[in-house]
Amino acid sequence: MNVSGNEKMSRRTFLDYLMGFGLLAWLGAVLYPIVEYLKVPKQTEAAPSSVVAGLTKDFKPNEGKVFRFGNEPAILIDTPDGKLKAFSAVCTHLQCTVQYRPDMEKIWCACHGGVYDLNGRNIAGPPPRPLQEYKVVVKGDDIIVSKS
Amino acid sequence: MNNESKLMRWFNKRYDLSPFEHFAKEKKVPDFKGSFWYYFGGVSLFLFIVQVVTGILLLMYYQPGAQTAYESVRFIVTKVEFGWLIRSIHSWSANLMILSVFIHMFSVYFTKAFRTPRELTWYSGFLLMSLTLVFGFSGYLLPWNTLSYFATKVGTEIVGVVPVVGIPLMEILRNGSDVTTATLTRFFGLHVAVLPAVFTVVLGIHLLFIQVQGISEPESWKDIPESKKNHIPFFPNFVLRDVLLWLIVLNVLAILAVYFPWELGHKADPFASAPAGIKPEWYFLFMFESLKFLPSKFLGLDGEVVGVMFFGLAGLLWFLIPLWDSRTPKGSRNKIINYVGIAVVLYIIILTTIGAR
Ligand code: FES
Numbered sequence: 386m387n388v389s390g391n392e393k394m395s396r397r398t399f400l401d402y403l404m405g406f407g408l409l410a411w412l413g414a415v416l417y418p419i420v421e422y423l424k425v426p427k428q429t430e431a432a433p434s435s436v437v438a439g440l441t442k443d444f445k446p447n448e449g450k451v452f453r454f455g456n457e458p459a460i461l462i463d464t465p466d467g468k469l470k471a472f473s474a475v476c477t478h479l480q481c482t483v484q485y486r487p488d489m490e491k492i493w494c495a496c497h498g499g500v501y502d503l504n505g506r507n508i509a510g511p512p513p514r515p516l517q518e519y520k521v522v523v524k525g526d527d528i529i530v531s532k533s
Numbered sequence: 534m535n536n537e538s539k540l541m542r543w544f545n546k547r548y549d550l551s552p553f554e555h556f557a558k559e560k561k562v563p564d565f566k567g568s569f570w571y572y573f574g575g576v577s578l579f580l581f582i583v584q585v586v587t588g589i590l591l592l593m594y595y596q597p598g599a600q601t602a603y604e605s606v607r608f609i610v611t612k613v614e615f616g617w618l619i620r621s622i623h624s625w626s627a628n629l630m631i632l633s634v635f636i637h638m639f640s641v642y643f644t645k646a647f648r649t650p651r652e653l654t655w656y657s658g659f660l661l662m663s664l665t666l667v668f669g670f671s672g673y674l675l676p677w678n679t680l681s682y683f684a685t686k687v688g689t690e691i692v693g694v695v696p697v698v699g700i701p702l703m704e705i706l707r708n709g710s711d712v713t714t715a716t717l718t719r720f721f722g723l724h725v726a727v728l729p730a731v732f733t734v735v736l737g738i739h740l741l742f743i744q745v746q747g748i749s750e751p752e753s754w755k756d757i758p759e760s761k762k763n764h765i766p767f768f769p770n771f772v773l774r775d776v777l778l779w780l781i782v783l784n785v786l787a788i789l790a791v792y793f794p795w796e797l798g799h800k801a802d803p804f805a806s807a808p809a810g811i812k813p814e815w816y817f818l819f820m821f822e823s824l825k826f827l828p829s830k831f832l833g834l835d836g837e838v839v840g841v842m843f844f845g846l847a848g849l850l851w852f853l854i855p856l857w858d859s860r861t862p863k864g865s866r867n868k869i870i871n872y873v874g875i876a877v878v879l880y881i882i883i884l885t886t887i888g889a890r
């Protein structure tokens with residue numbers, strides 16, 4: 386008697402598990418393609434390794450300009466003592482685009498007031514890391530910026 | 534009157550309406566000096582309806598896309614008859630709705646209406662509030678102007694800060710690793726299809742809970758006899774007052790929309806510096822402002838990781854009050870709840886004011 390009762394129970398539980406498992410598998414089969422669909426396909430877009438950022442005649446000391454480097458903004462600065470410097474313009478805090486502040490002679494981010502010096506070092510505010518520096522070469526009139 | 538009853542008779546012959554009639558007759562609302570706060574749930578509902586109507590109207594012209602999003606909104610506000618009005622109402626109503634939802638939430642909190650048996654109403658309400666904020670965040674980007682571009686960049690970057698799931702979630706939200714016009718497409722879908730559908734269902738459940746259980750009585754009624762409690766009938770008294778308030782809100786909305794039309798700003802340029810004075814919508818300001826005060830490193834973690842964890846935890850605790858309010862089962866007074874609530878309100882008000890300067 387007891388045995389058959391147990392058997393009945395376990396058959397029931399077994400079926401419950403089977404059902405539960407089937408339901409889960411079904412849910413997975415529905416959700417998996419949806420989640421995968423929402424993931425963005427990888428596009429292999431060759432990022433250029435160097436770009437012409439501007440012409441020397443357009444720059445004066447103590448001035449900065451944001452330009453396009455592949456898919457990202459970068460910043461070219463003519464420092465107060467006339468040196469050309471280039472950095473990624475993407476703030477290391479939360480990715481706002483930085484700007485050059487002639488009044489501070491520093492690189493400044495408007496979003497949360499992050500400040501970088503002219504070597505790209507984060508010196509005030511929330512940014513956790515320095516800006517990535519790029520190499521600058523002048524060829525004729527062209528200012529060429531490249532990832533070093 | 535005669536016509537109405539004829540109509541009723543027509544329906545009654547086909548469907549049994551008596552449960553509804555009975556319900557409308559029996560339903561009553563507690564009347565006491567704090568009952569004013571009861572109306573903000575209704576006001577939120579009204580503003581949601583305004584959002585649906587004006588949103589559908591905006592859909593008739595709006596086109597997401599790099600070359601069209603900003604331009605189509607400009608077209609709406611400059612060329613389309615009353616387009617400026619519809620857009621202005623949509624923006625103002627969104628903001629008022631968030632304000633009203635916040636007031637509603639805090640009034641439920643302070644009157645302890647989240648206690649047994651109404652925990653599920655609180656949970657569904659919290660969900661609705663979260664959805665409202667996502668509505669606001671996703672809608673903000675759609676005109677594709679400079680402010681909204683950078684606000685979205687920062688906002689989605691913060692999602693990326695969350696451990697483990699952050700980065701994949703951020704990429705799904707952004708439709709790529711950066712905020713681009715592809716993000717716009719995704720936010721558009723979210724704002725006009727996913728959110729309205731989900732919101733409507735949750736709203737339905739929320740309202741159902743309230744109808745089934747009735748409106749909660751104030752704490753001070755615990756120890757007074759049934760005969761001393763004042764009620765007003767839900768129908769028509771409460772409904773009439775509600776409608777009156779809705780009319781007032783509509784007027785306020787119209788005045789704001791006409792005299793302070795919502796600005797469009799400049800078209801977003803992903804290759805320009807973030808302009809000075811950039812800030813998110815006011816309802817995110819207190820969190821945004823907190824980020825500014827966090828040091829870049831805190832206990833070896835990045836400042837914003839700490840911030841996100843702090844607000845995540847605070848939100849979770851807020852959501853779960855019915856569980857940690859130890860007096861919930863007994864329904865007796867719990868002063869700690871009030872102190873926590875007052876601290877939260879003060880924190881939000883102070884940081885928002887600092888941020889708004
Ligand atoms: S994004 Fe630059 S300081 Fe926050």
